[in-house]
Amino acid sequence: MKAWVVRAPGGFDRLEIGERDDPGVPAPGEIRVAIHATSLNFHDLLVANGGIPAADGRVLMADGAGVVEAVGLGVTEFAPGDHAVSTFFPHWPAGAPFDAVGNFAGTPGDGIDGMATTHVVRAATAFTRAPAGWSHAEAATITTAGLTAWRALVVDGGLRAGATVLIMGTGGVSIAALQIAKAMGATVIATSSSGAKRERLTALGADHTLDYREMPEWGPAVRDLTGGLGVDHVVEIGGPGTLPQSIAAVRVGGHIALIGVLTGREGQVPTMELMRKQARLQGLIVGSRRDQQDYVTALEVTGIRPVIDRSFAFEELADAFRYQLSGAHFGKICAEW
Numbered sequence: 001m002k003a004w005v006v007r008a009p010g011g012f013d014r015l016e017i018g019e020r021d022d023p024g025v026p027a028p029g030e031i032r033v034a035i036h037a038t039s040l041n042f043h044d045l046l047v048a049n050g051g052i053p054a055a056d057g058r059v060l061m062a063d064g065a066g067v068v069e070a071v072g073l074g075v076t077e078f079a080p081g082d083h084a085v086s087t088f089f090p091h092w093p094a095g096a097p098f099d100a101v102g103n104f105a106g107t108p109g110d111g112i113d114g115m116a117t118t119h120v121v122r123a124a125t126a127f128t129r130a131p132a133g134w135s136h137a138e139a140a141t142i143t144t145a146g147l148t149a150w151r152a153l154v155v156d157g158g159l160r161a162g163a164t165v166l167i168m169g170t171g172g173v174s175i176a177a178l179q180i181a182k183a184m185g186a187t188v189i190a191t192s193s194s195g196a197k198r199e200r201l202t203a204l205g206a207d208h209t210l211d212y213r214e215m216p217e218w219g220p221a222v223r224d225l226t227g228g229l230g231v232d233h234v235v236e237i238g239g240p241g242t243l244p245q246s247i248a249a250v251r252v253g254g255h256i257a258l259i260g261v262l263t264g265r266e267g268q269v270p271t272m273e274l275m276r277k278q279a280r281l282q283g284l285i286v287g288s289r290r291d292q293q294d295y296v297t298a299l300e301v302t303g304i305r306p307v308i309d310r311s312f313a314f315e316e317l318a319d320a321f322r323y324q325l326s327g328a329h330f331g332k333i334c335a336e337w
Helices: 042-049 142-155 172-183 195-203 219-225 243-249 271-277 289-302 314-326
Strands: 002-006 015-019 030-039 065-071 083-086 119-123 127-129 164-168 187-191 208-210 231-236 250-258 280-283 308-313 332-336
Touching: 002 314, 015 314, 030 142, 042 314, 083 142, 127 289, 142 172, 142 231, 142 250, 142 289, 164 172, 172 187, 172 231, 172 289, 195 208, 208 219, 219 243, 231 243, 243 250, 243 271, 250 271, 308 314, 314 332
Parallel strands: 164 187, 164 231, 187 208, 231 250, 250 280, 308 332
Antiparallel strands: 002 015, 030 065, 030 119, 030 332, 065 083, 083 127
């Protein structure tokens, strides 16, 4: 079978597509899945370009969606023919995070082989069912980006109708957060440096948009849009470069979900302002299998469908990463086979 791997120390010129041994039949508690699609995330990009060191020959990609071909003894949750989607932390069934999810040792495409291949055999608990009627590419957007937005706003944030939500940019997490927030009756403020993308954000339901390049100190402007109160929730994807503005934008007692480090891994935090706001700043990485199951249910009930910017062929995965790096996309980038 074919698979995309990264050769140490990483880099787009170190990505290879080649033959791997077929994983065979599932053992008790396992399922065999024919993978048909994946979606690209910042974490995958870091593994591919060497920003996150991976074992030589590691199969890429955390997200995978496909069709169950066979089930091992004792598996009752899946049957051959079912559509399934992978989980980011296969060893995190439910509940609060614990030590084993403090790193990526069990994450596909990083600590273990990923989903950029034609077939996998994994524990049944490494997958959930996909939303009914979704394409494999659509389902592949759930594992990382979609679930991160769901946990940020709903699981940890306790989002309620009438709340105000701030999102940043037009990547997969931000667009999913916009869709979730609007489906739950929230007001959404979005930042983007592109006029065309801001128009698309408005078409998706964003109530207000701001150009962060024209207005680098956008935190007070966000607060002004809320009558001076500040937003209830911030989906913070930038990290140290944007966190001071997020703290300026959030209301007293609000919630900032720190889920990205696009501007760097370390930086200064205006601690006095954070204390004054008495805001909750919470770092998070994706979510549990139970969270993903709840998210799938919510997607089916609300009718939300992911926004896919472009889908590449399996053989074009390296080109897909280059496109991702350009920042031209709106929503998710996928690969299908």
